[in-house]
Amino acid sequence: MFVVATAGHVDHGKSTLVRALTGMEPDRWAEERRRGMTIDLGFAWTTLPSGGTVAFVDVPGHERFVPNMLAGVGPVPAALIVVAADEGWMPQSAEHLAALDALGVAYGLLAVTRADLADPGPATARARAEIAETSLGAVPAVAVSGLTGAGLPQLRAALDQLAAQLPAPVVDDPVRLWVDRSFTVRGSGTVVTGTLGAGRLRVGDELELAGDDEPVRVRGLHSLGEARPEAAAVARVAVNLRGTPRDRLGRGDALLTPGRFHHTDVVDVRLAGDPAADLPATLTLHVGSAAVPVRVRPLGPDTVRLRLARPLPLLVGDRALLRDPGRHHVSGGVRVLDVAPPPLGRRGAAAARAQVLAELDGRPDLAGELRRRRLIQSGALIRMGVPTHAEPVQDGPAYAEPVAGDWLADPAHWRRLGEQLTEEVARHAREHPLEAGMPVDALRQRLALPDRVLVEALVRPPLRIHAGRVGAASANALPEPVALAVQRVRAEYGDRPFRAPEADRLADLGLGPREIGAAVRAGALLRLADNVVLLPDVLDDAVRVLAGLPQPFTLSAARQALDTTRRVAVPLLELLDRRGATRRLPDDARIVVT
Ligand SMILES: Nc1nc2c(ncn2[C@@H]2O[C@H](COP(=O)(O)OP(=O)(O)O)[C@@H](O)[C@H]2O)c(=O)[nH]1
Numbered sequence: 001m002f003v004v005a006t007a008g009h010v011d012h013g014k015s016t017l018v019r020a021l022t023g024m025e026p027d028r029w030a031e032e033r034r035r036g037m038t039i040d041l042g043f044a045w046t047t048l049p050s051g052g053t054v055a056f057v058d059v060p061g062h063e064r065f066v067p068n069m070l071a072g073v074g075p076v077p078a079a080l081i082v083v084a085a086d087e088g089w090m091p092q093s094a095e096h097l098a099a100l101d102a103l104g105v106a107y108g109l110l111a112v113t114r115a116d117l118a119d120p121g122p123a124t125a126r127a128r129a130e131i132a133e134t135s136l137g138a139v140p141a142v143a144v145s146g147l148t149g150a151g152l153p154q155l156r157a158a159l160d161q162l163a164a165q166l167p168a169p170v171v172d173d174p175v176r177l178w179v180d181r182s183f184t185v186r187g188s189g190t191v192v193t194g195t196l197g198a199g200r201l202r203v204g205d206e207l208e209l210a211g212d213d214e215p216v217r218v219r220g221l222h223s224l225g226e227a228r229p230e231a232a233a234v235a236r237v238a239v240n241l242r243g244t245p246r247d248r249l250g251r252g253d254a255l256l257t258p259g260r261f262h263h264t265d266v267v268d269v270r271l272a273g274d275p276a277a278d279l280p281a282t283l284t285l286h287v288g289s290a291a292v293p294v295r296v297r298p299l300g301p302d303t304v305r306l307r308l309a310r311p312l313p314l315l316v317g318d319r320a321l322l323r324d325p326g327r328h329h330v331s332g333g334v335r336v337l338d339v340a341p342p343p344l345g346r347r348g349a350a351a352a353r354a355q356v357l358a359e360l361d362g363r364p365d366l367a368g369e370l371r372r373r374r375l376i377q378s379g380a381l382i383r384m385g386v387p388t389h390a391e392p393v394q395d396g397p398a399y400a401e402p403v404a405g406d407w408l409a410d411p412a413h414w415r416r417l418g419e420q421l422t423e424e425v426a427r428h429a430r431e432h433p434l435e436a437g438m439p440v441d442a443l444r445q446r447l448a449l450p451d452r453v454l455v456e457a458l459v460r461p462p463l464r465i466h467a468g469r470v471g472a473a474s475a476n477a478l479p480e481p482v483a484l485a486v487q488r489v490r491a492e493y494g495d496r497p498f499r500a501p502e503a504d505r506l507a508d509l510g511l512g513p514r515e516i517g518a519a520v521r522a523g524a525l526l527r528l529a530d531n532v533v534l535l536p537d538v539l540d541d542a543v544r545v546l547a548g549l550p551q552p553f554t555l556s557a558a559r560q561a562l563d564t565t566r567r568v569a570v571p572l573l574e575l576l577d578r579r580g581a582t583r584r585l586p587d588d589a590r591i592v593v594t
Pocket residue numbers: 008009010011012013014015016017036037038061113114115116117144145146147148
């Protein structure tokens with residue numbers, strides 16, 4: 001199924017066209033039929049020549065009902081723009097088009113209706129020129145008459161072509177169903193409808209309702225007027241929530257896959273449209289089927305902070321629209337850059353924030369989020385719309401690898417924390433020479449870490465945790481200065497394990513030949529050659545990396561794969577040869593022995 005929203009000025013023939021195409025009545029209310037005017041959203045569907053189904057969300061064209069129009073088009077990715085041949089381009093033609101553009105709608109079709117009343121040529125030319133300037137670009141145009149039926153076969157064919165262009169829906173994404181209608185059915189209870197743009201709904205699913213702790217349960221599902229056990233995007237769906245009081249939800253609410261969305265009442269966004277400085281202090285934010293008053297705080301030339309009158313389940317990258325209801329003016333589209341932005345308390349914080357936002361484009365960026373947030377739980381990032389299973393950055397560590405539990409860390413920050421921990425433990429040892437190490441909780445506080453497991457993960461040999469304290473491994477182990485120096489090597493090289501500290505770095509750390517000898521004997525360092533040391537536990541990783549190369553491999557290929565220098569690669573491979581993990585062939589290439 002694909003879903004198209006109508007758009008266009010009042011009385012230009014939108015509802016007549018939907019009626020002619022589907023044989024269904026989009027104007028559902030008695031008042032609408034009495035006045036011959038659409039007030040609220042209408043829904044109808046039909047089968048196309050290809051056999052596919054198109055569902056229409058028919059919107060009101062009257063200027064008073066623009067908010068209803070926006071609730072209909074918000075979740076729908078394609079538009080059927082309707083212009084009357086005899087009236088041509090009118091104010092709500094322009095306002096509706098501005099709304100589609102602001103939301104970034106990229107798929108559409110122009111129908112020039114009432115072609116039996118006037119030559120469709122001029123209206124077609126004007127409308128195509130206007131549409132070409134927007135996110136829709138050049139669209140096909142069809143002249144039709146809802147009265148005589150002329151042009152309808154061509155319009156059906158054009159709808160089929162439009163359907164074929166639409167990107168495939170992502171059916172394994174979480175569900176965010178923006179409710180566009182809610183009502184009560186006698187004997188069944190509360191029913192809500194919406195356009196399911198991604199994901200899948202099943203009877204029996206538990207869903208979350210923004211701003212409400214109590215989950216709701218899907219008791220029944222309808223799509224295209226038929227009961228179904230499940231519905232996958234894209235679809236118009238009616239969801240029966242029997243047992244959920246009707247007043248718990250309505251238009252603008254969203255039914256959500258539990259735990260997958262961050263509810264926020266403050267977002268930083270990029271504007272496309274009016275400059276930040278020209279925006280009034282209060283506007284209405286339209287996103288999905290929701291319309292929420294917002295307070296606007298300009299940050300950069302095209303970035304603002306929006307404070308929402310009620311929280312919404314928003315994700316990084318979401319598109320929304322700002323409108324000034326008093327002036328009938330679409331201020332423009334917005335792209336959500338940050339759904340959990342930092343407070344702007346300090347002097348200069350707003351200017352600094354503007355600089356950060358200038359670098360963001362609304363595409364989820366895991367490495368950037370980690371750099372800015374430094375430490376965050378992966379679930380929290382996912383709820384903001386930032387996937388944490390992204391590919392590791394080339395030549396970099398696997399950013400998405402948790403450092404402990406569900407915690408993700410910026411690698412540089414994590415390395416600094418490791419160094420800081422060593423220093424704190426050393427300081428504690430100096431100040432409390434008789435204590436057997438520094439209490440874990442004191443360390444957690446000194447390092448301002450939110451979770452004890454993070455402290456535990458930062459403790460590496462030769463430091464260890466014993467009886468709730470962090471200290472050097474044991475009495476007969478390394479002298480403390482050596483233990484701390486090794487811990488520093490770990491902190492600095494843990495994420496580029498095949499790089500060895502240069503000789504002068506070793507000297508800086510106080511690791512001379514005697515100290516290295518002690519550390520090697522204690523198993524805290526691995527000596528490959530004079531002044532070439534690695535952490536002791538990297539050999540298995542080296543073999544794993546080498547096994548991933550096409551076999552046999554050269555020294556140079558090994559060096560590159562391990563991201564290291566000849567100074568390390570040569571003795572490392574020789575050590576692996578001696579241990580039987582690799583074998584050197586007559587031509588000096590090697591293979592991993594399996
Ligand atoms: N002659 C003629 N009248 C039409 C055509 N389409 C719509 N109308 C009439 O124009 C008026 C407004 O149509 P309607 O579909 O309600 O417009 P909407 O407000 O865009 O939904 C109604 O009186 C229709 O009968 C058409 O193609 N030809």
